[in-house]
Amino acid sequence: MEKYLSVTTLTKYLKMKFDKDPYLERVYLTGQVSNFRKRPTHQYFSLKDDRAVIQATIWSGVYQRLGFDLEEGMKINVVGRVQVYEPSGSYSIIIEKAEPDGVGALAIQFEQLKKKLAEEGLFQERFKQSLPQFSKKIGVVTSRSGAVIQDIITTVSRRFPGVEIVLYPTKVQGEGAAEEIARNITRANERDDLDVLIIGRGGGSIEDLWAFNEEIVVRAIFESRLPIISSVGHETDVTLADFVADKRAATPTAAAELATPVTKLDLLTYLQNQEKRMTTAVKHTLSKKQEALRILSQSVIFRQPERLYDGYLQRLDQLQLRLKQGLNAELVRNQQKVQEQVHRLEQLSPTIKIQRYQDRIQQLKKLLRSQMAVTYDAKVAEVKRLSEALLMLDTSRIVARGYAIVKKGEVVVASAKDLKENDQVSLLMRDGQVELEVRNVKTKEI
Structure with a gap:
């Protein structure tokens, strides 16, 4: 018997092998999403190709950071690690990163939101307002320290020095940027002295410009009383803010020109050259920072902190499901017991018993009266018969x-x-x- 292992021992051994295998620590897979049903927390589904299937798990925090929704049949590329789940002896891949095959996650999210808002009619030309021919006061929603506001001030002051610029200092990228942009658009609409509003920021990656693709910003622009000029990123950059704005400008300079009467053309060339230089510098700096971030992210402390609680999260999901099922079953049993007790109490109720006895008494009274009448009639007939017989015998x-x-x-x-x-x-x-x-x-x- 010493040769034989318990199932637990064998499973623990396999899990240890999986955990220590360097080839399973970071796996790159491509496959088709199958058996997907979106859950409120963690996502469990399958990845398959034409010959094999593997179970997959994405923890709630990772799924929220994907930036797009998984769909049945979608082909995706994932990065994760393979692990053995001891209670069931099954293996699966824990996904740490995922993106649609051939298309970026943000691009998918962009197209999904664009389609939704277009169906609501937010991009229709009939809703767009005309820009004023001569603006006296221009509102600008952008960063205080960015080059956008400086370009606008410079352009406006040279083209039409009498125009006043009102800046609404705004965070234009990162967490909370979209809410701040929408809030400042609303603030600008509360004033009666503004003629037009420019919103925008400089160039950058799609991640940098993403605040202008958020639904809250798009709806704030659509509901604006003031005409809005969108100037986000470079000419090749397209955001949802550009679709809903009354006018789209390729650069902040172009936005300032749209908001003021046309003058010197050479200023536009100069600002375009400056913009290109700035774009190159920003891209170079961004590339260096991204490389540094990539190197740091490969550090052991950042790679797999989730391994400390992977099994517990799955176990927690199973226990929550069992608890819910147990509570529902117990509730049904208790409801049945209550109904049975209520029925028994109703049967034992003195009122019901009294009523039952009263009904019985009434029935017996009726029966007694009926029997008494029958007996009386029979006795009367018998007496009559006997009387007649006696009379017949009377000598x-x-x-x-x-x-x-x-x-x-x-x-x-x-x-x-x-x-x-x-x-x-x-x-x-x-x-x-x-x-x-x-x-x-x-x-x-x-």
Whole structure:
């Protein structure tokens, strides 16, 4: 028996092998999403190709950072690690990163939101407002320290020095940027002295410009009373803010030109050159920072902190499901018990018993009256019958009609055969009694 392992021991050994295998620590897979049903927390589904299937898990925090929704049948590329789940002895891949195959996650999110808002009509030309020909006061929603506001101030001051610029300092990228942009658009609309509003920021990656693709910003622009010029990123950059704005400008300079009368053309060339230089510098700096971030992210402390609680998260999901099922079953049992007890109490209720006895008494009363009537009628009929029989036997009534009764001694003579010659008989008549002696007896056949 010492040769034999327990299932637990074998599973723990396999899990240890999986955990220590460097090839399974970071796995790159491509496959098709299968058996996907979106859950409120962690996501469990399958990745498959034409010959094999593997179970996959994405923890809630990782799924929220994907930036797009998984769909049944979608082909995705994932990075993760393979692990064995001891209670069931199954293996799966824990996904740490995922993106649609051939298309970026943000691009998918961009197209999904664009389609939704277009169906609502937010991008239709009939909703767009005309820009004022001469603006006296221009509102600008952008960063205080960015080059956008400086470009606008410079352009406006050279083209139309009398125009006043009102800046709404705004965070234009990162967490909370979209909410701040929408809030400042609303603030600008509360003023009565602004003629037009410019929103925007400099160039950057799609991640940097993403705040202008958020639904809250798009709806704030659509609901604006003021005409809005969108100037986000470079000319090749397209955001949802550009689709909904009343005018789209390729650069902040172009936005300032749209908001003010047209003048010197050479200023536009200069600002375009400056923009290109700035774009190159920003891209170079961003590339260096991204490389540094990539190197740091490969550090052990950042790679797999989730391994400390992977099994617990899955176990927690299973326990929550069992708890919910147990509570529902217990609730059903208790409801049934309550219904049974209520039914029993209703059956044992004194009121019901009293009513039942009262109904029984009424039935018995009716039955008694019925039986008494039947018995009474029967007795009356019997008395009548007996009375008539007695009357028939009353000798006084017989002799009263002219008949006589013959008695021999104390016995009534009913037949001539009962007499013989010389017998002494008494003849009872209506008004007296006669003593006779039999002389002759004659009988006849009846």
